[in-house]
Amino acid sequence: xxxxxxxPRYLIKTRGQQVTLSCSPISGHRSxxxxxxxxxQGLQFLFEYFSETQRNKGNFPxxxxxxxxxxxxxxxxxxxxxxxxxxxxxxASSADRDNYGYTFGSGTRLTVV
Amino acid sequence: AQKITQTQPGMFVQEKEAVTLxxxxxxxxxxYGLFWYKQPSSGEMIFLIYQGSYDQQNATxxxxxxxxxxxxxxxxxxxxxxxxxxxxxYFCAMRExxxxxxxxxTFGKGTLLTVNP
Numbered sequence: 609x610x611x612x613x614x615x616p617r618y619l620i621k622t623r624g625q626q627v628t629l630s631c632s633p634i635s636g637h638r639s640x641x642x643x644x645x646x647x648x649q650g651l652q653f654l655f656e657y658f659s660e661t662q663r664n665k666g667n668f669p670x671x672x673x674x675x676x677x678x679x680x681x682x683x684x685x686x687x688x689x690x691x692x693x694x695x696x697x698x699x700a701s702s703a704d705r706d707n708y709g710y711t712f713g714s715g716t717r718l719t720v721v
Numbered sequence: 722a723q724k725i726t727q728t729q730p731g732m733f734v735q736e737k738e739a740v741t742l743x744x745x746x747x748x749x750x751x752x753y754g755l756f757w758y759k760q761p762s763s764g765e766m767i768f769l770i771y772q773g774s775y776d777q778q779n780a781t782x783x784x785x786x787x788x789x790x791x792x793x794x795x796x797x798x799x800x801x802x803x804x805x806x807x808x809x810x811y812f813c814a815m816r817e818x819x820x821x822x823x824x825x826x827t828f829g830k831g832t833l834l835t836v837n838p
Contacts, residue, residue: 650828656825663824700826710768710826712767
């Protein structure tokens with residue numbers, strides 16, 4: 609069965625622009641989580657959605673937002689990009705309501721110049 | 722305070738030898754789970770092994786085993802018979818099921834494992 613699909617794989621944007629990243633979970637998975645990975649801060653939780661509802665949000669500014677659609681696909685948006693937003697953005701999906709297991713995608717590598 | 726501590730930024734091991742990657746955690750939640758992930762240079766996080774706080778036995782998955790010492794709050798990953806393909810970053814992560822920390826994994830900083838031929 610197909611894994612977690614993240615698009616695009618690579619992205620280069622200019623400071624001040626906005627960007628939208630997409631995540632398609634494993635079929636049947638209703639929970640989608642997003643993480644930011646940088647060399648300095650490591651892996652940090654952004655937000656988690658279950659059945660189109662945001663259940664938890666990490667400590668990120670309001671420029672970071674997300675949503676989940678009825679087919680469980682999720683998007684995250686970053687507005688007014690800053691150089692520090694350059695990172696690998698990872699999406700994970702989980703089958704169960706309580707998230708006993710997570711499957712990650714290959715990530716989207718965002719570079720802000 | 723850090724919830725997950727991985728004290729080894731880098732480790733080297735000879736092919737076919739065993740290696741232990743350290744992980745200590747901090748939580749007051751009695752219900753939690755500990756995960757280990759492998760991240761090759763491609764970026765994808767690959768699930769290796771899981772240990773629940775109420776599990777009586779140490780988890781094992783093929784060449785991976787978890788040395789779970791609950792009183793010491795440690796969950797070390799043991800890789801037996803290392804292979805060249807094991808060279809990667811390894812992350813320890815925790816999921817807490819009580820309180821307000823639900824629905825997320827908290828990760829350690831990772832250990833870069835290099836397997837030498």
